[in-house]
Amino acid sequence: MRHYEDIAVGERVELGSYTVTKAEIREFAEQYDPQPIHVDEAAARESVYGGLIASGWHTAAVCMRLLSEGFLNETASMGSPGLDELRWLAPVRPGDTLSASVEILDTRPSESREDRGYVKNRLVGRNQEGDDVISWEATNIIGRRP
Amino acid sequence: MRHYEDIAVGERVELGSYTVTKAEIREFAEQYDPQPIHVDEAAARESVYGGLIASGWHTAAVCMRLLSEGFLNETASMGSPGLDELRWLAPVRPGDTLSASVEILDTRPSESREDRGYVKNRLVGRNQEGDDVISWEATNIIGRRP
Known part of the structure; x- marks a missing residue:
């Protein structure tokens, strides 16, 4: 278990990867973001995106999964007050395999x-294809060594 | 269908409500944010939160559902480049009923x-109980009237 004292500014952690299927894109969006570009294949084809794309919140959730498993669950994480500069940089489409990394900006x-x-960090x-699809800067609360 | 021209700075829209069950909190978190405070009832009781709380991304997704159904799906929405000042202000617990509103800040x-x-907006x-649990400022791309 890593604590606050063990985390250094400049540290960068690779967080693994996750493949997003069309079924999962639709399932997430039907529950949480039922806009036509996410749930209606015909409407999505006619849109500026030319086909179904993942909800931006789904893309964020996939990266959160990678962050949880690759960093926070090995760390004395106590939650987060929030984040800034969340940017959706490119569409995520069915079959895309996302990978993520996190860099420590400040403690x-x-x-x-x-x-x-x-701990302020940038994901x-x-x-x-190596194209950035999402980024954010978050603050995480990390427990100190007892 | 409302277009860019129909949206006025200062407009405020009430977006309805959504009750978050324990089963849904665990299901979302097992898929996208498998931290003990979200998926492990015993560990959550021992944590600073004193019990299971929803993933902050789940809370965001629930509010996105309300925003989609209560605003964007009646609007010529074309996606979003991102948001700023996402804040998780209070824990969301099993059985909580969330309601949301959105205010137009700038066009x-x-x-x-x-x-x-x-269209810049604040959700x-x-x-x-009337306690704010989440807020963010987003920009949405809205189509002009053809």
Whole structure:
């Protein structure tokens, strides 16, 4: 288990990959983002995207899965107050394989609570062509070593 | 169908509500955010949260569902380049009923494409106690009237 003290500015972690199927794109979007470009193949073909694309929230969720498994679940993570500069940079289409990496931008101890610190990080998700499809800058709360 | 020209700065739309069950919290998190506070009831009880809480991405997805159904699907939406200031303000717990509203902050026509404009908006999601649980500021691309 890694704690706040073990995380260094400049560290970069590769987070593995995840293939997004057409069935999963539709299933996610029918539940959480039922816009025609995500759930209606004929309408999506007629749209500016020329075919079904994943909900941006689905792309984010896939990258969160990679971040959880590749970083946070080995770390004393205590949640997150939020993020900034979430950007959807290119469409994600059925069959795309996304990979992600996270880089540590800044660390600072909590001023009010001795048991935790804040870790600012930048996540980038890419498709199999190497094109960036999503990025964000988040703050995570990480427990200090007891 | 509403177009870019129909959307006015200051407009505020109430987006309806959605109840988040424990089963859905676990199902979402097992797929996309398998951290103990979201999927492991015993570990969550021992955490700073004192029980299972929804993934922040699940809370966002629920609000996106409300935004899609209550606003975007009646609008000539063409996607979004991204958002800023996403904040998770309070935990979402099993059985919570979330409601959301969106307010139009700014509109500007695209300089490079005559068929669209950009609509900046702020979404706020609240629980049944009236506590804000999430907020973000997004830009949506909205088609102009043909």
